[in-house]
Amino acid sequence: MPLSSEFSPVIAQQLMHRSIRAFTPESIPSRTLDLLIQAGQSAASSNFIQAYSVIRVTRPETRSAVATLAGGQHWIERAAEFLVFCADLRRADAACRAHGLGEIEGYSEHGLTAVIDTALMAQNLLLAAESLGLGGVFIGAIRNDPVQVSELLELPELVTPLFGLCLGWPADDPQVKPRLPSDMVLHQDVYRDPSPQTLADYDARMADYYAARSTNRRSGDWSSTTAGALQGKKREWLLDFMRRRGFFRR
Numbered sequence: 001m002p003l004s005s006e007f008s009p010v011i012a013q014q015l016m017h018r019s020i021r022a023f024t025p026e027s028i029p030s031r032t033l034d035l036l037i038q039a040g041q042s043a044a045s046s047n048f049i050q051a052y053s054v055i056r057v058t059r060p061e062t063r064s065a066v067a068t069l070a071g072g073q074h075w076i077e078r079a080a081e082f083l084v085f086c087a088d089l090r091r092a093d094a095a096c097r098a099h100g101l102g103e104i105e106g107y108s109e110h111g112l113t114a115v116i117d118t119a120l121m122a123q124n125l126l127l128a129a130e131s132l133g134l135g136g137v138f139i140g141a142i143r144n145d146p147v148q149v150s151e152l153l154e155l156p157e158l159v160t161p162l163f164g165l166c167l168g169w170p171a172d173d174p175q176v177k178p179r180l181p182s183d184m185v186l187h188q189d190v191y192r193d194p195s196p197q198t199l200a201d202y203d204a205r206m207a208d209y210y211a212a213r214s215t216n217r218r219s220g221d222w223s224s225t226t227a228g229a230l231q232g233k234k235r236e237w238l239l240d241f242m243r244r245r246g247f248f249r250r
Contacts, residue, residue: 013131018176020135021075023168028080032132036167040125043117051114052121053088055153055161056081062152066164069148070141080168084142084149085122087114089158089246104158106249111242118162129167139164146241158246175213178205180222199223 037054045051057063060077066084067076076082089111093104104110126136140163142149149161180202184194203221210218242248 010127010131014127016176017127017130018135018174019137020168020170020172020174021073021137021166022171023075023079023135023166024171026080026169028134028167028169033081036125036128039128040121043120043124045117045120046113049092049113049117050121051088051092051110052118053086053159054121055084055086055155057084057153057164065152066142066149069145070139070164071144073139073141075137075166076139076164078168079136079166081166083125083165083167084153084161085118085163085165086155086159086161087111087118087247089114090156093158104246106243106246108248108250111247114247115162122163122165126165126167133169134167135170136165136167139166143235143238146238150245155245160242160245160247172215174215175209178202178209 033056040054041050057066063077063082066082067074070076089104092110096102096104122138126138129136142161142164146161149155153161155161181198184198184202203223206225207219207221210220239248
């Protein structure tokens with residue numbers, strides 16, 4: 001995308017984001033991975049709690065098991081790196097105990113803070129990776145069976161897996177998905193539902209995209225895809241799992 005006076009290189013990079021699921025065999029240098037972790041850590045953090053941890057999964061058997069649990073997403077096995085991002089309140093809990101303020105009791109505010117911190121850190125990391133020519137795709141489907149994922153990664157209490165990230169050098173060049181028009185997500189002073197016509201126009205644009213893209217062509221639009229995703233992935237057990245890990249108890 002050519003730059004204009006309205007674009008910075010960072011904005012141009014953000015607007016070119018695509019999910020990459022095919023990777024070359026080339027590895028990511030360890031110094032580069034460390035730099036990406038540092039870039040991720042530079043994200044904003046509520047009260048500077050930094051309530052996240054990242055598990056770098058290198059064992060082939062573990063990657064294979066996670067790929068199966070995630071519904072057969074075998075790019076987990078093929079990517080140069082596979083990272084699992086976890087909400088982590090253990091360090092914060094140790095700090096509370098050390099200063100005589102008692103244990104963290106699982107308040108929703110603390111859990112939400114950890115989830116937000118983790119998401120911000122992960123997005124920062126991926127943007128940094130893309131700026132170096134790397135590509136990746138987030139894997140939310142590790143929440144299909146978070147119990148087994150936690151066992152595979154030996155996660156203790158107050159640490160819970162949220163999503164994974166496949167990272168590597170792209171072996172394909174997929175098109176950019178058209179996002180919702182900005183006037184559907186930016187509201188002036190008060191919230192307003194979009195007009196049916198605005199939503200219909202976006203559905204038509206997405207239907208054209210799905211039908212014309214170079215790989216994985218299919219019929220559908222934003223509304224039907226979103227409805228199927230939300231109603232098909234309720235994961236009714238997730239709240240109970242999170243509570244057993246020490247999150248969202250109150």
